[in-house]
Structure formats: structure tokens, C-alpha cells
Amino acid sequence: xxxxxxxxxxxxxxxxxxxxxxxxxxxxxxxxxxxxxxxxxxxxxxxxxxxxxxxxxxxxxxxxxxxxxxxxxxxxxxxxxxxxxxxxxxxxxxxxxxxxxxxxxxxx
Amino acid sequence: xxxxxxxxxxxxxxxxxxxxxxxxxxxxxxxxxxxxxxxxxxxxxxxxxxxxxxxxxxxxxxxxxxxxxxxxxxxxxxxxxxxxxxxxxxxxxxxxxxxxxxxxxxxxxxxxxxxxxxx
Numbered sequence: 001x002x003x004x005x006x007x008x009x010x011x012x013x014x015x016x017x018x019x020x021x022x023x024x025x026x027x028x029x030x031x032x033x034x035x036x037x038x039x040x041x042x043x044x045x046x047x048x049x050x051x052x053x054x055x056x057x058x059x060x061x062x063x064x065x066x067x068x069x070x071x072x073x074x075x076x077x078x079x080x081x082x083x084x085x086x087x088x089x090x091x092x093x094x095x096x097x098x099x100x101x102x103x104x105x106x107x108x
Numbered sequence: 109x110x111x112x113x114x115x116x117x118x119x120x121x122x123x124x125x126x127x128x129x130x131x132x133x134x135x136x137x138x139x140x141x142x143x144x145x146x147x148x149x150x151x152x153x154x155x156x157x158x159x160x161x162x163x164x165x166x167x168x169x170x171x172x173x174x175x176x177x178x179x180x181x182x183x184x185x186x187x188x189x190x191x192x193x194x195x196x197x198x199x200x201x202x203x204x205x206x207x208x209x210x211x212x213x214x215x216x217x218x219x220x221x222x223x224x225x226x227x
Contacts, residue, residue, distance in 0.1 A: 001170070035213040037153075044203055044217035045145075045153065056215060088153055092212035096169040097143070097155040 002027055002091050006100035012108040019076040021103045023089035028070060030093030036065055036074045039102075040085045048087075049074060081107075110134040112142075112204055112218035119224045120194050127190035128221045130204030137185035138162040141207035143214055144178060144189045148200045156202075158212065159187060194225045 003026040013019055023034070032052040037045040047056040049065035052072060062077040076083055084107050089100040115129040130142065143158040157168040161180040168178070180187045187204055202221045205214030 033211065033213070039153075044220055045205075045214075046217070047213065047215045050208070050211070050213045050215075090153075090155075090213065095167050096171075097158070097212055099153045099155060102152045 001096055002029065002094060002098050004089050004091060004098055004100035006087075006089060006103045008103060009101075010104045010106060012106050013079055014108045015079050015081055017079050019074075019079055019083070019105060021074040021076075021087055021105070023072040023074070023100050025070040025072070025091060029072075029091045032067055033091060033093030034065075034067065034072050035090045035092060036063075037088045037090065038083075038085050039088065045088065076105075079105075110206065110216045112206060112216055114202075114204060114218040114221045117222040117224070119226075122196055122225055122227055123193050124225075125190070125192050126194055126223065127188050128202060128223065130187045130189075130218050132185045132187070132206065135206075138182055140209065141212060142180065142187040143205045143207065143212070144176075144187075145203045145205060145214075146172075146200045147203065147220075156189070158207070161185075161187065194223075196225050196227075198223060199225050 005024045007022045034052045036049040039045045052067040053065045064075045066073045086102045111133045113131045138161045141158050144156040146154045156172040157178045159166045159178045177190045204218040206216040
């Protein structure tokens, strides 16, 4: 199984700041099949990014994804109040699909 | 509009059986994989397995293989997750999620079904 390790576990920032979330895979992720999801309390996850860097429909352009080998990054350029949530990465290139353990983005 | 509507919360005792559902609408139900994802209280997301309703091809995470059964009914556009004998450790929120057309990331999610198992 591909293990995804997210860091940091918790990120404390202020609105307007830039957020950088990391996801490291234990082995190569086939065809850049890496997605990012946002989950707010009491809600289902929402797809942000797929294919490592493609934004899902309706996702603001302040969200961007990138990859370098087995390291993947989600960047939020300027944090809005509604961006404070938990973020998960997911690899879907090989079965079983796996998720990272999540990064909590909290207001400083 | 694509929608996944899940069945309501369930409160069960250990050893009981349970089948929860996820009804798809607004798209061709047989053409997209549907996954089930567990989220235990205060914890992260865990992928349980996935089914292709068109031919019932099903894949399970090794962690859940033999513990649950995933199925789908094309006639009612409904996917199911079932347990034959629940444990307290099955207490969690369960989400169904529809894949993209040719990839397994999930662009559409159900609202979740809360399953509570307690004696």
C-alpha cells in the first residue's frame, strides 16, 4: 500500500497569509494520481485538486497543487476565513486508494 | 445535478447486522465507480472499497476485506454497505463518494451516515 504522510499536523496562520501543506508518498504515485480534499466540521469532504495540480470545478484560484517526485504540495495563496479546515491528500493511482492523515489549518 | 443521498443514522447493538444505502441521481449510475469511506470520531478518512455498478466489479481495502460487503442495485441506482455482525469499533460516519469518469478521485460525496454501535 502507498502510505501518505502529511505535514505539518496542524498549521496556525492568519487570514491573508500563505499556507503550504505537504504530502509525501512512500512510493511513486502512478500518473500523478494525487488529490486534495477540504473538510469542514460536520461536512463531507470537498474535492479541491486532482491530478496533483488540476483544480476541481468551482475551486478558487488561490488553491494550487504541485508535485516533485513523491512530494506533493497544496498551496493556498491568501487565506480567507472560510479556508480554515482539515485538508487531506489521497492517492488514487493504485488499489487500495489511501489518504493522508490530514493537516488541520487553524486560525492564529 | 449530481446527487448522492445516503440513508439515515443507525443505532445498533454489537452482533447485529446493518445495510446502509447511497442513492445516486442526476447521472448515469452504471458508468461511475462509487466508493465508501469511513471516518471514525475525531479521526481521518479511510477508504474502504469501491464498486462499479455497471458490472459490480468491487475492490476492497485489505483493512476492510471480509469485514463489510459492498454492493449495488442498478434498477434503483443505489449502492450499499453492509455488515453481518457489527462491533463497537464500527461506530463511525460513513460516506459514499462518486468517482470521476476515468479516475478514482471523488468529486461528489453523500452527506454521510452515522452508525453507532453500543450495548
